Amino acid sequence: MSDADIASWPAAPRGIAFGGDYNPEQWDERVWLDDVRLMGEAGVGLVSVGIFSWALLEPAPGRFEFGWLDRVLDLLHRHGVSVDLATPTAAPPAWLYEAHRDAWVVDADGRRLGPGSRGAMCPSSPAYRDAAVAIAGALAQRYAEHPAVVMWHVHNEYGAPVSQCHCEHSQQAFRAWLRARFGDVDALNAAWGTAFWGQTYASLEQVRTPAAAATMLNPSQRLDYARFSDAELRECFVLERDVLHAAARRLPVTTNFMATSSPGTDYWQWAREVDLVSNDHYLTAERDDAHVMLAMDADLTRSLAGGRPWLLMEHSTSAVNWQPRNLAKRAGEMARNTLSHVARGADGALFFQWRASRRGAEKFHSAMVPHAGTDTRVWREVAELGADLERLAEVAGSRTRAEVAVLWDWESNWAAASGWHPSVDLDQRERTEAFYSQLWRDGVSCDFVHPGDDLAGYRLVIAPQTYLLSAQSAKNLDDYVRSGGQLVVSYFSGVVDEHDAVHPEGLSGPLGATLGLRVEEFAPLRETQQVRLTGALGELSGDVWAEHVVLDGAEVLAHFADGPATGGPAVTRQRHEAGTAWYVATRLGACGIEALLAAVYAEAGVVTAPPAGGLEVVRRDAAEASYVFALNHGEEEQELLVHGTELLSGAAVAGRLSVPAGSVRVVRTDPHPSRR
């Protein structure tokens, strides 16, 4: 979808969309009247309808009952509420399970996952695909021209709760996918290294999905199976999307991502297929840094959207009900969460869900209208938030820009999880969070990028642990450095190629020349072992990992002072004519990352603005104005130096802006001279 299309998204309402999943089928029709009245009170302008309604919309194969949905959409329209209409294909009806046992998902242990829950039919099964396309087509035909409907919501969180299947349809589809990828069995044998452990196949017909086996399965096979499983889900999406696009009125089509929490979907590829990126985010409530992880999720979502505005499709007003201990949000936390997403590019914020369910698996999940009704803190905060978002309407369409990028690659994550590795403590996600958190603490905005992306606009790129790196992507990183970029690479990066084979150059792979070194041998540490580092960055420590690094041009910034690699390089820097590549051979703690990045920022010209007292400041830019979001996550009032107009109060700000503990202020200022 082009920028021009996005600018007009959604056709209504304008500004920052506000609302949630609306599941009226769970309620008596009299409640619907109360719903629309309350939606009006809270300023709700967009609701997602019908996500789990397949069994009601099509109670028997080919027999559609749209009457109730007609009434819901008409009612919403009369009350000025727009609809993000869902295809209900994440909740196949009982009749589909009954008629097509062959379409049940089979897990790696051979168990067949039956009905009674949601979201699990084999994406490769013809019966499921046909039925999904049929219901999507019927909805498109009936509702594309309904004035309430402004966009389509396909399925729900593809890949959740299961993204992989081992049934006979999947076996066949996997082999077809492999045939398309490799052409013949010899190429597959070579790519998968099947000479190891006598796994050589005589024909593609012998290949099966990597299900239960005696011991470790072939990691390359598992990696390709992850790619295949993702591709099958994406094909299902594309089938539905195309049916919706073909309708009489062409509306934007989305499907809700789970940016940092979906293991099975390569959203870089999905992002190319949707008209609009939308995302669901739930705090891990017990984490003290949950707001930092929220920021990471939102930054990744914006990056998936290519910097364009995106839609927060779901978050929660208070507690969820599926974590071990579901902490309720504190006063003000919901608005702070919502506005953190908006600060990072969301042009809409919706919740799961409108009204708390009395029955079913999610009856203890918070909602916009809680069980306790409207004389409640949650409801009052919901209504206030709706009003606040209206005041921020002019922010819609503006962009959040970053000068720093962090690599994020689902394929590398899959490869990292596909085999025996030198230490169980290797953890790509942990390293990504660690580097991201330091950027957050330094007040440095960042984007996420695929290792093969154009990096030219960034002053600094961080590879927290990119185990899988194709030679082509490695060249991309090398080109970036040689044309003036600053690259930070943490250990266990660039080790294998796209088939999970160790690079011919050895353990430091094709990044060796970029980094000015060679990794001779890994030397992982014991579970609680720490190593001391000495050198120009000060006295630091590492754990989890050490390795024997042989220098080939790089200078040493820190040495291992003890442990298995004593005396060897632990942190290095290779200066090229224009740019610089930094390497870290152990797991630095927060202090180590802070010291390292401080040195890197100085060379990269990255300006920091640490969130003093928990006051996070994020900017969105438009041609005519900049919007400064000041989010106080701390316990005390903070002050920000800024000039402009505070949009939530309408007050002029002449220099000093007070931001009370826990609250958010948004200031329209003069446009920022972009440095990119």
Ligand code: GAL
């Ligand atoms: C989401 C899902 C919603 C609801 C919500 C509860 O992952 O899309 O339907 O289950 O979680 O937090």
